[in-house]
Amino acid sequence: MTLTSPSLNGPLDGLKVVEMGQLIAGPFCGQLLGDMGAEVVKLEAPGVGDPMRHWGQGEVPTWWRVIARNKFSVAVDLRSAEGQQTARDLIAQADILIENFRPGTLEKWNLAPADLMAANPRLIVVRVSGYGQTGPYSSRAGFGGIGEAMGGWRAIVGEPDRAPSRMGVSIGDTLAATYGCMGALAALQARERTGRGQVVDSSLYESVLQVMESLIPEYAINGHKRTRTGSVLPKIAPSNVYPCADGEYLIGANQDAVFARLCTAMGRPELASDARYATHLARGDHQTELDGLVSDWTRTLKVQELENLMIEHAVPAGRVYDAEDMMADPHFAAREAIISVPDPVLGEVPMQNVFPRLSDTPGAVRRPAPLEVGQDTAEILSRWLGA
Incomplete structure (x- = not known):
């Protein structure tokens, strides 16, 4: 334009x-x-x-x-x-x-x-x-x-x-x-x-x-100090940037219904009922191992292949854009x-x-x-x- x-x-x-x-x-x-x-x-x-x-x-x-x-x-x-x-x-x-x-x-x-x-x-x-x-x-x-x-x-x-x-x-x-x-x-x-x-x-x-969201009351009321956690939001899983065969891709599937759809896309529907991952709190407690499972799967796919699956299964996800990507994107x-x-x-x-x-x-x-x-x-x- x-x-x-x-x-x-x-x-x-x-x-x-x-x-x-x-x-x-x-x-x-x-x-x-x-x-x-x-x-x-x-x-x-x-x-x-x-x-x-x-x-x-x-x-x-x-x-x-x-x-x-x-x-x-x-x-x-x-x-x-x-x-x-x-x-x-x-x-x-x-x-x-x-x-x-x-x-x-x-x-x-x-x-x-x-x-x-x-x-x-x-x-x-x-x-x-x-x-x-x-x-x-x-x-x-x-x-x-x-x-x-x-x-x-x-x-x-x-x-x-x-x-x-x-x-x-x-x-x-x-x-x-x-x-x-x-x-x-x-x-x-x-x-x-x-x-x-x-x-x-x-x-x-x-x-x-x-x-800064709840940073102050979290400390004042609960004594919790937020620290650096990289690309991970503690206790919110899976929600991270995951490696693909040709790049990186962000997936946010921490809600129960969305996580179930992600499991189906992964070909692992049983994970949605696994006691370690079935609820938001459980996934938060097992965040590291869950991120490992998701990463092992995304590494087998190219970004476009993963994106097609996320759209098909209505999982919030997206590419990590740079300026070149933005200028070429139809949206x-x-x-x-x-x-x-x-x-x-x-x-x-x-x-x-x-x-x-x-x-x-x-x-x-x-x-x-x-x-x-x-x-x-x-x-x-x-x-x-x-x-």
Whole structure:
């Protein structure tokens, strides 16, 4: 699919957003709002711009093309009095301000949220930081990996006999950005009732903590500390990545009825009534040996052969995809999960579409990322400020 039609304005059409962040957390929040139709004006340091412009793999990094889509670039020196005044003027016209600097930075630049909201009472200020705007750690520098470690994620990711691992993507940053976006949407709803904006305080470590399931009560009530268990979820079996003759395949058959269907597919229907495997608790107690039985069977099959059997027997399962698999998969194509965005340097750039999908007012990629720092300065100052 090519670039989504600009006529699809999205549910946030008409909202104005000023993004003052850089790298991932603030800009991803801006991407989410822009994807849903908001007009996002990104303030960048003249000449230098956001370091994210240079992040990613390949001779021409492409990450910028995703995280900066649907945005306008305005060059502003926030360390100068003139630049600060320009920022204040733009923010006075905005519905939402996004920033992900260390707490106190806005205040140092004479852009304290209290002052900005005094001039624009309807303003919603999304502040994304490592540790939040308050507390003894608030002034510390914080990146996504640090938030993942403090929030509990890193301690449980990886193999048990190795050091804590990472997710493979900057999950702490994107979680904090997503919660910041969700907070902004909630604040917009509250503004409908009160007429006033507010501050949304989204920290990296708390955003990670929010998705840690029952980690805290398991320890507080039962004294259980979750540890690294690799690809296995303890006591949930069979549910693992299993080796095939030509690759790897994930199977999740831990429910009794599903496990019985898996046993039939394996040609071992008797396993479903075996006392060691007949119930969820029993399978959990015999997880290692059960995983061994399943692995011995999957090794005799190629991935496609195994997938055909899992579909035939209605067992939740799936390939472990990489980017090449995604771009070749018919389901991705049918749902237009990947679109192609025109780029003056690279031609067409495939990237993920806008999610989630709204039936009546879908979001869209309406414009590609700005390739030049400040390329939209004149247009935005004219349209927003009449300058």
